[in-house]
Amino acid sequence: MSKILSILLLTALLGSCNNHPDTEKLQARIDSLEKKLAGSYRPGFGEFMSSIQVHHAKLWFAGLNENWELAGFEMHEITENLDAIKKYQAERPESGSLDLMKPASDSVDRAISRKNLASFKNSYVIFTNACNDCHKKVGYNYNEVKIPETMPFSNQVFKKE
Secondary structure, three states, X not given: OHHHHHHHHHHHHHHHHHOOHHHHHHHHHHHHHHHHHHOOOOOOHHHHHHHHXXXXXXXXXXXXXXXXXXXXXXXXXXXXHHHHHHHHOOOOHHHHHHHHHHHHHHHHHHHHHHOOHHHHHHHHHHHHHHHHHHHHHOOOOOOOOOOOOXXXXXXXXXXXX
């Protein structure tokens, strides 16, 4: 008998919690925030890739001019964009292939930290090839990346004086 009474009492208590006047206000607030979040801006996959392409070109000229501080910054920006793709575009199947880039990007990072131009050039080629290998793997083989021939921006100094 006491079990039945306990269950009835517990049910009554739980029922009264759901009828609290603030519950409806809180639910309305949650619904409003979820709606705002669903409509908020989220960069697309292509926007991230375009940013990576810019940093890829800038990385080349920074390394070529042995501006190791700028090269490190550009490599960091590339890595940051790859991480952002995994976070904000996780539902895209292409995002799962980005880990292919890790060994090549680590190689570029090592060359930059050693301030070794020959190693940088070699690792940059490997990194560029890894980009193209990834593009091929996900069906974007028509989007081939290459070592840039001209500086991407005329308003930035790549060679330290």
